[in-house]
Amino acid sequence: MHASRFRLTKQRRVILEELSSMRSHPTAFEVYEAVRSRIPDISLGTVYRNLGLLSSRGVIKKLEVAGHKTRFDANTEKHYHVRCMFCGRIDDVPLKGITIDSETIARETGYKVLGERIEFYGICPDCLEKDGGNT
Numbered sequence: 001m002h003a004s005r006f007r008l009t010k011q012r013r014v015i016l017e018e019l020s021s022m023r024s025h026p027t028a029f030e031v032y033e034a035v036r037s038r039i040p041d042i043s044l045g046t047v048y049r050n051l052g053l054l055s056s057r058g059v060i061k062k063l064e065v066a067g068h069k070t071r072f073d074a075n076t077e078k079h080y081h082v083r084c085m086f087c088g089r090i091d092d093v094p095l096k097g098i099t100i101d102s103e104t105i106a107r108e109t110g111y112k113v114l115g116e117r118i119e120f121y122g123i124c125p126d127c128l129e130k131d132g133g134n135t
């Protein structure tokens, strides 16, 4: 039996393309603004719905943080994030050569590991400059 094919409509394709070109882990509204330059009559609701659909299919990743707007990531490869506690911005963490894999954790703890949630947080360079400068 074949898995049901995921239909990539034009809207969905443009949303995916725009999100893929953004490394900033944008909010739905930011994706909407980018998509609107190519599909002027698209609605925020449509963008929102499609982002939800794409993430439920595992095509993109949804980054939910309590107290902050949901952000989206087209990079579904395993990687870690660092989040700014002030502006909510999320960046990728370059972990060169360091892997924290569930097999190792399972071996070390005896747990059956079902998932992981590793998050780094702090103050981003922009916010540091705004708040911490000597000017």
Ligand SMILES: [Zn+2]
Pocket (backbone or CB within 6 Å): 084, 085, 086, 087, 088, 089, 123, 124, 125, 126, 127, 128
């Ligand atoms: Zn910040």
Ligand SMILES: [Zn+2]
Pocket (backbone or CB within 6 Å): 025, 073, 075, 079, 080, 081, 091, 092
């Ligand atoms: Zn990311």
